[in-house]
Amino acid sequence: MGDEWTTPLPVRRIRRSDDATLSDGQWPATLAPVAQVLDRGLELAQATVVVGENGAGKSTFVEAVATAYGLSPEGGSTGAMHSTRVTESSLSQSISLVRGAGASRWGYFLRAETMHGLFTYLEDNASARGETRFHELSHGESFLAMLNSNRFSGDGFFVMDEPEAGLSFGAQLALVDALIQLVSQPGVQVLIATHSPVVASLPGATILEFDEDGIHERTWEDLDVVEHHRRFLEAPERYLRHLRY
Numbered sequence: 001m002g003d004e005w006t007t008p009l010p011v012r013r014i015r016r017s018d019d020a021t022l023s024d025g026q027w028p029a030t031l032a033p034v035a036q037v038l039d040r041g042l043e044l045a046q047a048t049v050v051v052g053e054n055g056a057g058k059s060t061f062v063e064a065v066a067t068a069y070g071l072s073p074e075g076g077s078t079g080a081m082h083s084t085r086v087t088e089s090s091l092s093q094s095i096s097l098v099r100g101a102g103a104s105r106w107g108y109f110l111r112a113e114t115m116h117g118l119f120t121y122l123e124d125n126a127s128a129r130g131e132t133r134f135h136e137l138s139h140g141e142s143f144l145a146m147l148n149s150n151r152f153s154g155d156g157f158f159v160m161d162e163p164e165a166g167l168s169f170g171a172q173l174a175l176v177d178a179l180i181q182l183v184s185q186p187g188v189q190v191l192i193a194t195h196s197p198v199v200a201s202l203p204g205a206t207i208l209e210f211d212e213d214g215i216h217e218r219t220w221e222d223l224d225v226v227e228h229h230r231r232f233l234e235a236p237e238r239y240l241r242h243l244r245y
């Protein structure tokens, strides 16, 4: 992990913006983790991993932070502004990011959900220096090729939403390895929403669990997702006997 004391982070803190229009009873402020961010603000560490059940608000949160940073909600860099469908919430307009003075303004947002569209956009707008033909690679290969490209080589704010989707166990480990290399540079900051215990194991990361009560900082060992996987792998029948078959 880089030296957080001397190198400014792209996003130190998230808080309600002075001109926020989102009211308390309006989605997504009805999600407890979002309400907590709007109420109390949230510090971001150099590496932050967000976990929680389906529907807890992880995607809504990371998408709003990425958008507030200037990244396309459908994925891409600060320059990629392709959009196929507007589904994002208005949360990005109701939060402000407190940026580290002098920190990098570069960033990239990768989300499994919209990666196909992003690759089409990148191929259609390929630079002369020979863009990778992402569509000719498998999903996992294209994901790892993206991480190894110059988009992720310098300082910046890198946001990922469920990056594990479609990745084998080995590819998820390769992703963790790439993340370790990234955050070894003090000017790099990552924010990742995941269901994967492998991705959540990123050494040194602050893990935030989202649930119906709000946001809770946890250790990896204490995460529900880790405990469920551990128990399932030890004895699948413990879980399977509750299913109808």
Ligand SMILES: Nc1ncnc2c1ncn2[C@@H]1O[C@H](COP(=O)(O)OP(=O)(O)OP(=O)(O)O)[C@@H](O)[C@H]1O
Residues within 6 Å of the ligand: 027, 031, 052, 053, 054, 055, 056, 057, 058, 059, 060, 061, 087
């Ligand atoms: N436009 C919308 N209006 C109202 N509710 C919405 C809207 N979009 C999403 N939701 C709801 O907000 C909740 C949070 O969704 P979100 O996608 O952020 O959850 P998540 O934690 O990322 O879940 P998953 O792990 O399944 O991706 C869900 O219950 C979802 O149905």
